[in-house]
Amino acid sequence: MVEVGHTTEDIRASPRYPADAQEPALYISVLAAVATGEAKWGIEMGLEHLNRLRRARALIERTNNLDVTDTRLLLFSATGFTDDLRAAAAGSGPGIVLVDLHRLYEGD
DSSP states (O other): OOTTTTOOOOEEEEOOOOTTSSSOOOOOOOOOOOEEEESSSSBBBBBHHHHHHHHHHHHHHHHHHOOOOOOOEEEEEEEEHHHHHHHHHTGGGGEEEEHHHHHHHHHH
């Protein structure tokens, strides 16, 4: 698990290897948030869900000092999306991604 926001220190993650194997080290520095999202099964997602993700993105930027300029907002829903949310996503370029069951299982 990588803790987001530790841009001033490296996080060392070492997988388990047999005792006689040389253990490689993996150093990770988190510089930017790539995506944040929310999933709902039984309700249609709307602008309130998008706005919550926008607030979360702003909070990530403030509290973790991460670049969120290109952070995508991902919304997953088995029930679907309101027309307002679809319109917002259509006008956002790649910034807002709506994933329904068809897209999840069949692709674009």
